[in-house]
Amino acid sequence: MALRPVMVNVKALDAAEVGRFWAQALDWSAYGAGETTYVGPAGGLVWPDPVVLGIDVVPVPEPKSASKNRVHLDLATTSAAHQDELIARLKTLGATPADVGQGDVPWTVLADPEGNEFCVLEPREIYRDTGPVAAVVVDCADPRAMARFWGEATDWTVHEVADDHASLRSAKGTGPYLEFLRTPDPKTVPDRLHLDLLPYPGDDKAAEVARLRTLGAADLDVGQGDVPWTCLTDPEGHEFCVLAH
Template sequence: MALRPVQVNIKALDAPAVGRFWAEALGWSAYSPGVTTYVGPAGGPVWPDPLAVCVDVVPVPESKTTTKNRVHIDLATTSAAHQAELVARLQALGATPVNVGQGAVPWTVLADPEGNEFCVLEPREIYRDTGPIAAVVVDCEDPRAMARFWDEALDWTLHEVTDDRAVLRSARGVGPYLEFLRTPGAKTVPDRVHLDLLPYPDDSKAAEVARLRALGATHLDLGQGDVPWTCLADPEGHEFCVLAQS
């Protein structure tokens, strides 16, 4: 029994507009199968995608607060010229530069049109084969504790764990990395960005939820009502959802 991340869930006032932004940012396509806007590789919606962790933009009535999200996306680039071109193109699409205290760094920190922070990375060899999303990055207080929980929760491989960083990736060596970075300060507000996880077809969603709770996850009531997914939080309070098989 294990779960696989299938999408990054982003909340937005204008889900179609934010979905179009992320489609342009990733070089993918935006699809509207229902109330959400799904962003995935071109060629028609495939869910779950066999290689990529995609993006699902969900409409909500509340704007983002000024508090920095503790989950964000890092975008991969292949050269310095590609990084500069991507940053310029994203700003033309409505992204804005953001100062989150990063100082002088080789990557560029931006926010999407509704303020969700993300990074455009300088070229790095480790991300040469991830596709447009290099990593989903989670701020945390204790990367070792996060590694223990998420290594058990997912069917991904733990590649690195130190006091400052924990890194996981699909056991098949495809798609983005999931990285937990030690960051000062505890989580204080619900995030606008979180991971959605999916059981495998032969696994029970209820059994997976029970297993996660035994590992230290807690149930969340976000006003979601009677829905087919289950909202949980990891031991540091990062929200995530366990989806039902479609």
């Protein structure tokens, strides 16, 4: 048994507007799905997408706090010219420069229209085939422990594990990476972004949730009430959801 990451959940005051931003930023399409806005590759809605992680923008009444998000997206580029062009285009779409203490680095930190930080990376060979989203990056205290948990929780393959950094990717070798970076700042507020996982057809969702608990996941009550998905936290308190088919 294993779960597959299927999308990044983004909380927003204006889900439609933030969804439009990310659709234009990634050259994808925004699809209305009730109150939420799902962003995925152009050409018609396919869910779950077999390659990419979609972005599901969910309306919430609370604005983003002043704290830096502990989960963010890294965007891939193919050349220095592409990086410059993408940064300029993102600013015209409503992105703003963000200072998270990065200093003099070859990537650029921006924020979406509601302040969610993300990075536009310089060209890197490892991300040449990921698509527009290079990685979902998670700040944590112990990348090794996070790699163990998420490697057992999902069907993704652990690629690299070190004291300061760990990464996973789909066993198919497609789509973005899931990366864990050691950071000194503790988690103080709920994540504005989190991963949603889905069982494979025929697998039992309740059994998968029980398995996650044995790995170190904890139940989470965010006032969700009686819903078909289950809210949990990983061993460092990052929220995630297990969806139902």
